[in-house]
Amino acid sequence: MAHAAFTSADSDLVPVFQARALAKTYGEGEAMVRALAGVDLECRAGELVVVLGASGSGKSTLLNLLGGLDTPTSGSLFYRGWDLGGADEAGLTRYRREAVGFVFQFYNLIPSLTARENVALITEIAADPMTPEEALHMVGLGSRMDHFPAQLSGGEQQRVAIARAIAKRPAVLMCDEPTGALDVSTGKAVLEAIERINRELGTLTLIITHNSVMAEMADRVLTLSDGHITGEKHNRTRAAASTLAW
Amino acid sequence: MSLLDLKLIRDLRALKSQAAAVAIVMACGLAMMIMTRSLIVSLETTRDAYYRDNHFAQIFSRLKRAPNSVAAQLTAIPGVASVQTGIALSVTLDLPGVIEPATGLIQSLPEQGELTLNRLHLRAGRILVGRESTGEILVGEAFAQANQLKPGDEMAAVLYGRRQQFRIAGIVLSPEFIFEAPPGSALPNNKTYGVFWMPYKELARASNLDGAFNQLSLRLVPGASEPAVIAAVDDILRPYGGRGAYGRTSHPSHTRLRDEINILNGLSIGFPLVFLSVAAFMTNAVMSRQITLQREQIAILKAFGFSNGEIGRHYLKFSIVIVASGTALGVLGGVFLGERLVDLYHVFFRFPALKFQLASTVVVLAVFVSSIAAIIGVAGSVRAAVRLPPAEAMRPEPPSSYRPALVERLGFGRLFTVTFRMALRNIERRPVRASLTVGALALATGILIVPNAFRDGIGHVLDYQWDLIQRQTxxxxxxxxxxxxxxxxxxxxxxxxxxxxxxxxxxxxxxxxxxxxxxxxxxxxxxxxxxxxxxxxxxxxxxxxxxxxxxxxxxxxxxxxxxxxxxxxxxxxxxxxxxxxxxxxxxxxxxxxxxxxxxxxxxxxxxxxxxxxxxxxGAGQWNEFLRAMKASPRAGSVVVKNKIRQGFRETTAKSIGLLQQIYLTFAAVVAFGIVYNSARISLSERQRELATLRVIGFTRGEVATVLVGELVMLTLIALPCGLLIGSGFARVILMTVNTEFVRLPLILTAQNYAFAVLVVAVASVVSALLACRRLDQLDLVGVLKARD
Structure with a gap:
């Protein structure tokens, strides 16, 4: 199954994501939880979108659906015109493999692989990847490529995770609380790396966080609460990540 | 029920398939131990009671001919309790509807009363008593059953060159013929060889031995010296053509039974030991993983004030439950198989009643041995867990440190893919566990070699004896x-x-x-x-x-x-x-x-x-030949080679086949258990890693490759070691069969090796597939959100 949407860096005319009445419920009967209760959303290439919300607001569910880790209960979700909401397991895997880069709060590096190899893991299976070295240089880790995760600091590990996420030149970069486990100065270094990727590669970047300070570096800020989008704000100018303080 | 016990039950439920795998491997070892030990006990107690009740003699001798009066001299030897003299003759038998002749040994019954030594046990019909010949005969049970003879049937025998017709009066057993086969044969052939008894007079007349005897048995008073009596008997019988007296240790039926018990002894120790060590290793692997997973829970329990002892006991209960279920299963399996095998032993050894007797001391020993195995298995990890101060235990374990594998340090790293390097480094980081897994898998491969080596050894002996050495018809x-x-x-x-x-x-x-x-x-x-x-x-x-x-x-x-x-x-x-x-x-x-x-x-x-x-x-004239042969006055007995061979295939080969299957099944179960458990533990330890790979776009198949790659590598290392170990096992076990009476050559064929490899490979693939199915249930989001 090859879909043009996964590979072509298309024009800005077609939104990267297009969601209508997107909903997700977990459980049944009394135990039923509406994690996402009908969300309408469009994201375009090159955008940096920050999704804010308290825990339980539905922001992680949104990321799971956009990232192809889960399927919606109702509503529609399209990725560049391809029906992501109705995709099967193999389709989702293919989508994640070719179109999405993930960055998680707890890095999730493979401890038995060096920084370079963690990135190479992706470049071995991607269609048009950059080299692991290139990706690591982009996040400022050119000198620590042959270190194992246990030999890197938290911030360095997270930057390896970013390099791993962007090495395949994904259309979308999904960051779930990327600085959640880091102190302020290392957190800022991580955000700078994300900002640079977004700017230089034109990757649609979604950052999910409960830290409202990060909103300043976004093109657009979405606020989620109780499964609904309760606020949407466009920043005229993006603040540089290096200027943020929390 | 305490809350800790409730936790135990729920944890065990979550761990059930792994706990079951360990319990089953343990059960296999115990079943085998209980089966063989119980068979030994059954055979020994039944034999001893049979010998005692039926007055089995202690010294035996054949001679050419001695007058009956010599018996008094024999009775007078110091240390002799009782003497039984009589006649024994080889016969050729003519069975209705059977063209090929059978042979046998016919012995005399006393002129008065019943036999004093080697008393017969009546199975059907009646015992012959008295002096007068009635044209009747008693038949040993094994031969009677093989040829479907019953009291009242007629059969003809060529006695001393003269053909005579007999009617069967009774079917009997004798302690002298528990193993009813010609002297020196390792395996019975009841269709063509039998033992018979008839009144003295008639046999004496037929063999010109009236008033004389050509065989004797005697029993000693307690404490008498067997060698001294044997020497005295030989001295007395020398003028009468004595062929040398011998004790029970040279008695064909007795020694064959003793050899069998010796073989069982060997099997009752070696095999179970292998299984139980594997089970101990598996318990250790399962429990240390469980304890690692519950590191934080242990910290919380300790923070709440539970003592190290209470926590230690809690985790020991895990292994106790596993041991208890393994033992219960093992005892049931041992009894079930033991009862089957007792029936099978009936083909070889004829007792009035061979009942399966559970060797209860062995059950106690088995519980003890497996408990120790399990405690050793769990003690180390429990100690490590309770030693940790609560605050430290509540923090997640630091990321595991790795380094490039040896082959990479030697500069060959570039030859391998990233996932292959992951497997290599994982193996190198836990060398002890990797070698234990390899060891356990190698043992599983090894124990597969033994039953087939037995089969091939017996096959070789038969071909050797009947194709290479004896080429007659x-x-x-x-x-x-x-x-x-x-x-x-x-x-x-x-x-x-x-x-x-x-x-x-x-x-x-x-x-x-x-x-x-x-x-x-x-x-x-x-x-x-x-x-x-x-x-x-x-x-x-x-x-x-x-x-x-x-x-x-x-x-x-x-x-x-x-x-x-x-x-x-x-x-x-x-x-x-x-x-x-x-x-x-x-x-x-x-x-x-x-x-x-x-x-x-x-x-x-x-x-x-x-x-x-x-x-x-020549095949064309076979029937004419047999007719002429049966009528020939000089022929004492005629043994047809192919008949023996065929009889062997029908009875003994089948029985050995069953035993072989039991051992093969057990070995396959162990192979399966080890691979399945290793895959499950690996899955549990690397859940996060595997989930990450799935999230970043690895397909299920690719992730499965990462999961089983390491196991495949370990299996590949284990297989040759296993073949080597198996060859060693076979050598050692066959050595226990290397007696003066029976020897089995060590025959290791490529087919045997290939079969062992195939079974382990299939067991590995099936259990790896089962473990991989769990990859589908991997909670991608949950795993990534949680800390390790």
Whole structure:
């Protein structure tokens, strides 16, 4: 199954994501939880979108659906015109493999692989990847490529995770609380790396966080609460990540 | 129920398939141990009771002929409690509807009362008592069953060259024939060999032994010296053609049973030990993973004030539950299989009642052994867990440190893919566990080799004996030694293509202090039909001077080629002479000595004589030959080679097959258990890693490759080690069968190896697939959100 949407860096005319009445419920009967209760959303290439919300607001569910880790209960979700909401397991895997880069709060590096190899893991299976070295240089880790995760600091590990996420030149970069486990100065270094990727590669970047300070570096800020989008704000100018303080 | 116990039950439920895998492997070991130990107990207690109740004799002797009055002299020997004399004769039997003849041993019943020693146990019909001949006969049960004979049936026997018709009065068992087979044979063939009893008078008349006996049995008073009595018996019987008295240790049925018990003894220790060590390793692996996963829970429990002892006990209960279920399963399995095998032993060994007796002390021992195995398995990880201060334990474990694998440090890293390097480094980081997994898998492979090596060994012996050494169609024994020209009579029988003479002489062979009594077989120097072979499979030409003996006999007597053996005749002229050992022959059942027939006759000083002949008979005239043979007055017994072979396939081979299957099944279960458990533990430890790979776009198949890659590598290392270990096992276990009476060669075939590899490979693939199915249930989001 090859879909043009996964590979072509298309024009800005077609939104990267297009969601209508997107909903997700977990459980049944009394135990039923509406994690996402009908969300309408469009994201375009090159955008940096920050999704804010308290825990339980539905922001992680949104990321799971956009990232192809889960399927919606109702509503529609399209990725560049391809029906992501109705995709099967193999389709989702293919989508994640070719179109999405993930960055998680707890890095999730493979401890038995060096920084370079963690990135190479992706470049071995991607269609048009950059080299692991290139990706690591982009996040400022050119000198620590042959270190194992246990030999890197938290911030360095997270930057390896970013390099791993962007090495395949994904259309979308999904960051779930990327600085959640880091102190302020290392957190800022991580955000700078994300900002640079977004700017230089034109990757649609979604950052999910409960830290409202990060909103300043976004093109657009979405606020989620109780499964609904309760606020949407466009920043005229993006603040540089290096200027943020929390 | 305490809350900790409730936690135990719920944790066990989550761990059920792994706990079951461990319990089943343990159960296999215990079942095998209980099965074999119980069989030993059953055989020994039944045998001892049978010997006691039926007055099984302690010393036996055959002789040519002695008047009945000699019995009084024998009774007078100090230490003798009772004496039973009688007549024993070889017979050829003629069964209705069966063309091939069967042979057997017919013994006399006393003139008055019942036998005092070796009393018969009546199975059906009635016992014959009294002096008068009634044309009736008692038949041993094994032969009767194999030939579907029952009381009232008629059968004909050629007694001393005269054909007589008998009616079967009863079916009996005798403690002398628990193993009802011709002396020296390792396996029974009840269709063509039987034992019979008839009144003394009739047998005496038929064999011209009226008023005399040619065999005796005697029992000793407690504390009497067996060697002293044997010497005294030999002294008394010497003038009467005594062939040398012997004790139970040389009694064919007794020794065959003892050998069987020895083999069971070997099996009851070796195999279960392997299984239980594997089970201990598996318990350890499962429990240390469980404890690692529950690191934070342990910290919380400790923070709440639970003592180290309470927590330690809680985790020990895990293994106790596993041991308890393994033991219960093992005992049930052992009893079930033991009962089956007891039935199977009935084919080999005939007792009035062989009942399965659970060796209860063994069950206790088994519980003890497996508990120790489990406690050792769990103690280390529990100790490590409770030692940790709560605050430290509540923090997640630091990321595991890795380093490039050895092959990479040597500069070969570039040859491998990233996922392959992951597997290599994982193995290197936990070398102990990796080697234990390899060890366990190798053991599983190894134990698969043994049953098939047994089968191939027996197959080799049979082919060797019946294709290489004995190439005749039939062996005809004469009722008494006859002049060499008698051979011409056989050559003249219809269908006979080739006839070769055999001459046997009962002798004592002595070298220094070691001696053995057996029969020297005299054969043509380069016989066609009975070829004496050396260990390289080449025929030995019997020299004009010198003796060729079994390699095992040379070992027992402590002689080498070129050294001299002292020969003392036990019959006839009782000549004494010395001969050099000219060669060593390779044979597997009993021990033998061969001389060129002319040389043997010269030494015996009795002229050219033969007492048997090997014949090849053309298939076209088989029935005519048999008819002529049955009518021949000189033929004492006729043994048809293919009949023995076929009988063997039908009974013994089947029984051995069942035993082999049991062992194979157990070995396969172990292989399966090990691989499944390793895959599950690996899955549990690397959940996060595997989920990450799935999230970043690895397909299920690719992730499965990462999961099983390591196991495949370990399996590949384990297989050759396993084949090596298995060959060693087979060698050691076959050594327990290496007795003077039976030997099995170590035959390791490519098929055997291939089969072991195949079983382990299939078990690995199936259990890896089962583990991989769990990859689908991997909670991608949950795993990534949570800390390790």
């Amino acid at each position: 039939v062996l005809v024994s004469l009722i008494e030694p006859s002049p060499a020209r008698t051979l011409a009579d056989f050559t003249a029988l219809p269908g006979v293509i080739l006839a070769e003479p055999v001459c046997g002489a009962a002798v004592e062979l002595r070298a220094g202090n070691q001696f053995r009594r057996l029969s020297i077989t005299g054969l043509p120097a380069q016989a066609e039909l009975y070829r004496v072979m050396d260990s390289n499979g080449r025929q030995i030409t019997l020299p004009p001077e010198g003796i060729v003996i079994s390699k095992k006999l040379a070992e027992v007597l402590g002689v080498k080629i070129g050294e001299t053996l002292f020969v003392r005749g036990l019959e006839g002229k009782r000549v004494e002479f010395s001969v050099p050992v000219a060669g060593l022959s390779e044979d597997f059942a009993g021990t033998a000595a061969y001389m060129e027939i002319g040389a043997l006759s010269r030494h015996l000083g009795e002229g050219d004589r033969i007492n048997a002949a090997y014949l090849t008979v």
